[in-house]
Amino acid sequence: MAEPLRHRIAQLSLVDGWVPIAVQVLAALLLLYVVWAHADRRGWRRLAIAALIGTPFAVWARHYISSIGVSGEAAPNRLWLWIGLVGTALSLIFLTWRRASWWRRGASVLAVPLCVVCAALSVNTWVGYFPKVRTAWMQLTTGPVPDQTDRVGVTAMQLSNARPERGVVVPVRINAVSGFAHRREFVYLPPIWFASKPPPRLPTVMMIGSALNTPADWLRVGNAVATIDDFATQHDGSAPAVVFVDATGAFDNDTECVNGPRGNAADHLTKDVAPFMAANFGVSADRTHWGVAGWSMGGTCAVDLTVMHPDLFSAFVDIAGDIGPNTGSREHSIATLFGGDADAWAAFDPTTVMKRHGRYTGVTGWFEVPGSPDGTAGDPVSNPEGQDIAARSLSATGATEGITSTVVTRPGRHDWLFASQAFGDALPWLAAQLGTPSVPRVAMPNSTTDAAGPTGIPVVAQHH
Template identity: 55%
Template sequence: MSGLLQHHDSLTHGWMPVTAQVVTGLVLVAALRRRRRLIAAGAFGVAAAAAAHWYIASQGLAGDPAPQALWIWIALTGFTAAALVTRCRHRRWWRRAAALAAVPLCVLCTALAVNQWTGYFPTVATAWGQLTAGPLPDQTDMATVAAFQVRHAVPHNGSLVPVDTGDAGSGFKHRGEFVYLPPAWFAADPPPRLPTLMMIGGELNTPQDWARAGNAVQTVDTFAAAHGGEAPVLVFVDVGGTFNNDTECVNGRRGKVADHLTKDVVPAMVSKFGVSSDPANWGVVGWSMGGTCAVDLTVMHPETFSVFEDIAGDLSPNSGSKAQTIDRLFGGDAAAYESFDPTTVITRHGPYTGVSGWFAVNGAGASPPPQTAAAAQALCGLGASHGIDCAVITRPGRHDWPFAANAFAEALPWLAGEIQTPGVPRTALQQPAKGPTAVDVAERRPGQ
């Protein structure tokens, strides 16, 4: 049954969102007939939508513009809630019941509109697994992993295990993280020193997001099956501590996240799983905010990472306008902001050696192109002038998790080759098209 849900009951398109909207519309018609004094309720709904629009813009949450349906359903939610409070008395019982049902149904349609925008829950099965903390694909425990090692047994698929990377180097209180071990990891005891990809999600995140919404475990399992069990180790990291803590992976007011990733996670992976510590064998993959992190970590720490995939990331850490970002993340310290701004970091560093990057951008053929496309062109252009081998790969799609999943699947053969996965050849990057400079994009960034 779970497999059927996974493949057929989509929450981003198809019959389920449409059915929810139609049912809600019918309930609204039953609950509200033409009456006087509903103008105030309508004004409240419009105000609620305007407030939501302002908040999303001020927090820098939007990669692509939100669908118009989102603002409509937020307005209808506010309208029905206000109408319920002011008009519930002296109604027939069935009309009162419809009014009571209309509010949660409007909330449901609002949530579906958000999900259609972000793709966070692609299917019912994904949503159920996330909301109930169900097992992740290939999830097991270290006892089972140890049993495989004792028997010298190589499993058909990889294993996803929880890991405690600690906080000794950063003091960052993080949630539980996960590690994917490919079949090749079990081929020897001690295990081979395999390369590693650090996987970072978006602004609103959990460490499980890449495994669930991003389909990363199935993607790397498929890759390993085609390469005799060989694939990179993947570590799914926590960069928030909580779901809505936007850290942008910097060391700042919201936690020393950069230190956690470089001083806690990397040493823990080497000591606990025997992966290679050579920077030539480490890469970072990030989606949205995580894409910004992937670039930033690599250009700031070429002694630790040599490869990145930036999937629809920003030009620089983004928590609103530049002034808001400096205040929210760095307590008003502009110098601290500059130390995590990739453009400034690359320029100050000078020539790089052995660093490469894949910029995945959604919106092929869109007019105007998304702001993330201009950011990718600018960063790749600047990086190329400083010795970073990079390309901007533009594909159709929206700024959502399905696009991130496809972008990772497309880049994985290149990533695996770049970080020297055994038996995986290196492949050439496409050359980037000419685009705006990083300075041009910074000058056009909204709110700056």
Template identity: 45%
Template sequence: MLVPPMSVPAGWSHHQGVSLLDGWFPLTVQIAAAVLLVVAIGWRTRRWRLIWLPASVAVAVLGAFLVHLYFDSQGLATDPAPRSLWIWVGVTVGALGVAVFGWRSARWWRRGVAIAVVPIALLATGIVLNQWVGYFPTVSAAWGEITSGPLPDQVSADDLASMRNTTRTTGALVPVTTPDSSSHFAHRTEYVYLPPTWFAGATPPTLPVVMMIAGEFNTPTDWIRTGDAMHTVDAYAAAHHGSAPVMVFVDAGGSFNNDTECVNGSRGNVADHLTDEVRPYVISHFHTSSSAASWGIVGWSMGGTCSVDLTVMHPDLFSSYVDIAGDAAPTAGTTDQTLSRLYGGNAATAASFDPVTVMRKHGPYQGISAWYDDTGGSPTRGHHPGGAGGGGHHWTRSAPSGGTGLGGRGEGPDTNDQGQAAQTLCAENRTVDIACQIHTQPGKHSWQFASTALSVSLPWLASTIGVPGA
């Protein structure tokens, strides 16, 4: 049975403010861009109407097509983008064309309007893109991310000693610089959440840990700022006398647009960083449990794929995972693209990070459990290899994809949507004695769904990894 999402307590303000996902602000920006573009175009001369205005329209269509083509070739999305995104890309490029091609025939004030409409149209495009992925829920959240504003309840590691023997109503967030001496993976600052009970005594209790992994385009603060993880875990702690897991918000990308899928490959030795550097660092610096039974992983989108991979590859380090709308295997486009981008063409390395292949090679597991959460509403866009009882991904050269999914995901013969991926992986789990359950909820592939999925799955995960009082 699904546990309902926790309610937002009074006074919670991290996601309050002017919405970027709906309401008056997005509509106002779009209307302003459209009106200003019409004014910038004007009637003007016959030459403008017959030559330069059609040229601006042609540039707009070409620009939208090229951006769409870039998305498609780089594997930049799991689900197809809304048509409105390509429309607004075209409007933005077209506005730039109007400003350039119509400069000589425009009066001074129309030139000013033509210049002004370009950034406003670009803002409208960004809003549509954000509505698709749900990255920034409000203007204040976007501003905080862009300006690297303070995170909720952030404290310095140097202050922790003075905070011992205190009673807190919320946890504390500590920025940490984990080593990279083993992986040589150039990562950004990572963060550790310490629940109220961590501060209660003279020495820290030995608590379970949850590793939090974000999606493809990510920063280590995404689960905190956009995924609302601090509110979710604080609410859980408030309902359990201050007890909650320690959470470590890791960097699985190194940069915002580096889709590593948490593998060791040409984009960085991310798996080694998470298992050989982050995990020992958290244990030694925060006195957490070192037992695999006390370590779980929560991942969203790309991070969901990571959660499966890391657990089945390292059952001596992790015992439970929550896969929120992840793929069936590390994916960075079509099979050929993934093999090239992630593994430098090395099929053996690719196979070593394929969850189904790993599970079948390992055989029966002990004490491992899995939770899959997906929107359950996206149509199948491809054929998964072998279905629920079939083989894993076969890392061989394949013919060019003829699918229609955006960004390579769901395009080739070896990929499918996340709902089917959950069915496939759970079926494979059961053949090797991994207890699993699948949950589907309404929503789309966005951070808002990820946030809800975290609040729904956290009580189960806390119980599974042995949080006191769970």
């Protein structure tokens, strides 16, 4: 009985369903009790003071989230409410402690962590970071990612000529010649990598997450390993190698993959990662066999890295990225990302880069954004920052400079669930585009000749 119960608990949703609602109802009832317990003349005065103290908590949180440039769907108002209530609950402890009975003190103390949990659940329903209890537990306890082994295990499998049925994930420490302080990164090796000694020179996909991230997010939250494993199973074990990189160096350090005051992230991705992969895992170093895929900030990075470095990358997948590296307005972005240097901003703005570069050869891209199936105006709830407009603009600019791309929409929100589904849509095309062994060519979806696209998803437009 214990194992089935543990499994059911692990599968509980933290994004929707009854768990977030139940926790918030419990916290609200407890707060109401605390308020009722102090509802005398003097108590109301203390409650008013506590409410005033709670307000700056919400204001500070809103300013902080704006300052680090979190992009995507606007935060729900209940997030600011619960953050403010954290401050209110904390101040009530100090304002009422001396005169309160022990059970009132206990209720006041318990209200604080409950409000914190409610604020955390509000963030989670906003970004979908922890879809289920199991995801949250594995992330918070830094448990192993799916299919994880180590370099010793990989070597042992090679020596024993053992070809696994599924791919393996290896944590790696990549030397930072760039000087960028990064965290542990991960490499996915498909079953075909173990088919020979030395291993085949496979193509490689660089995967980049959102602004608030860890390098394991695509593995834990984005379901990338299962997606690639399923693809490999359908192609006799063949799939690209994938490197899950650290583009920010810290959870809340939104670098937008540029070089600047927040670190030389671009140099790390272009000067450290590719040489490491070729030297340690024998992947192909040819540009035609390298691609970049990312979601949100990572989608912006995918386009930027490819158009800035067509000598390194030949294909990109931009999932709900922005028009260019940004942390808000243009002025704010130049100040925070480039230390006020407008020329540096222009050097990383993909539209400017494409126009300055001129004609590209052999560069292709896939944009995927949340939107309506018929490609009409974007839903302001699912796509408030206009990633659909950004995708069409970048695709059109690229078309004038020789970059073939398509803009795909699927119903969804700006969250990890959408990112996971969009990566599954694009992977067959990307793997084929990069020349993955035994993977047949996949035509890029075209709205005029194939409205459903090869994966059965609606397509907005294609530019050649």
